[in-house]
Amino acid sequence: MTMNILIAEDNEYTAKQYKTVLEKRGHKVTLTKDGVECVDEFMNEAKYSELFRKDNSPPFDIVLMDHDMPRKNGATAAQEILKYKPNQRLVFLSAYGHGILGKVNDLRDDTVQIIQKPFSLEFLVKKIEGKLIGQRIVGEQQGTPLSITQDAAAIR
Numbered sequence: 001m002t003m004n005i006l007i008a009e010d011n012e013y014t015a016k017q018y019k020t021v022l023e024k025r026g027h028k029v030t031l032t033k034d035g036v037e038c039v040d041e042f043m044n045e046a047k048y049s050e051l052f053r054k055d056n057s058p059p060f061d062i063v064l065m066d067h068d069m070p071r072k073n074g075a076t077a078a079q080e081i082l083k084y085k086p087n088q089r090l091v092f093l094s095a096y097g098h099g100i101l102g103k104v105n106d107l108r109d110d111t112v113q114i115i116q117k118p119f120s121l122e123f124l125v126k127k128i129e130g131k132l133i134g135q136r137i138v139g140e141q142q143g144t145p146l147s148i149t150q151d152a153a154a155i156r
Contacts, residue, residue, distance in 0.1 A: 002026050005027050005064060030045075033070075035069050039077050046058070063089065063090045066092070074094065092114040095117040
């Protein structure tokens with residue numbers, strides 16, 4: 001199944017890696033360099049879809065987002081995106097999984113997940129295309145989202 005994916009990543013090399021591997025899998029990928037560009041692209045696509053396609057569903061199948069970016073961090077961008085489309089699926093790709101959880105308390109719902117860096121590109125594809133990404137990952141405490149890591153024993 002082809003997915004429409006929006007990526008917000010300020011590291012150009014990393015962004016190109018994500019784009020290349022996902023496009024090789026047949027997905028449509030849109031890259032943005034920071035949180036401001038990500039929100040702008042998201043809103044433009046959402047409004048176009050509503051106006052011309054008469055479609056109110058989220059404009060992207062998934063939004064992949066770094067957290068530490070210039071101009072607007074991932075948590076702030078995610079809040080803006082989810083305020084407009086509460087059911088948009090978002091996945092943070094960040095080395096600061098626990099730090100993000102503290103900043104996104106109000107984002108804790110079925111749409112937000114974290115994949116903690118470092119991870120392989122194969123792992124990213126597996127999580128995006130696999131069943132885990134569409135399901136909520138719940139910790140021992142009710143309602144606590146978990147980071148997804150490559151090591152199953154390290155899932156927390």
